[in-house]
Amino acid sequence: MEVQKRDAALNAVADSLRRITQAIRLSSSVVQDTLGITGAQLFVLQQLAAQPGASLRELADLTLTDQSSVSVVVSRVVEGGYVTRRVSASDARRTELTLTRAGTGLLRRAPALAQTRLMAALRTVPAAQLRVTASVLERVARAVGSTSEPAPMFFEPASGKRRRAAPRRKQAPRRTGTTR
Secondary structure (H helix, E strand, O other): OHHHHHHHHHHHHHHHHHHHHHHHHHHHHHHHHHHOOOHHHHHHHHHHHHOOOEOHHHHHHHHOOOHHHHHHHHHHHHHOOOEEEEEOOOOOOOEEEEEOHHHHHHHHHOOOOHHHHHHHHHHOOOHHHHHHHHHHHHHHHHHOOOOOOOOOOOOOOOOOOOOOOOOOOOOOOOOOOOOO
């Protein structure tokens, strides 16, 4: 009986991970198709809309990611013209990130984002349960070969690894006529 309960619990965990991953993947795909940016990039824009002038460190806290991971995404939205970087007027060591007019316009057209719902749901979980969940997931991540490097944001290519269309293969010229 205990084995059946354990198997049921394992199934529930695996099923929940699959559903969360699928929801984030589908949401990111809709964002990509609708807006031409990744779900991670939209998530960063949403957080900057909520806290204009945030620093990179503050944005990492808002997105629950490592500073180096969010930096990759910020570089891409700056490059896309959706965010500007400027030196803080009160502290020259601090860089502030702000949405541009294009970034604000993009947010107005943005579909709902699964990452936003995921983070909101996690914020409602009691701290003790979060600690246990984090411990279990960290253990599983190590077991499946996760590196110790900071994790990129959901479905965002790692730095320098942008998604590109697969190169077209050149077809060999067809021979017609006689064979030798």
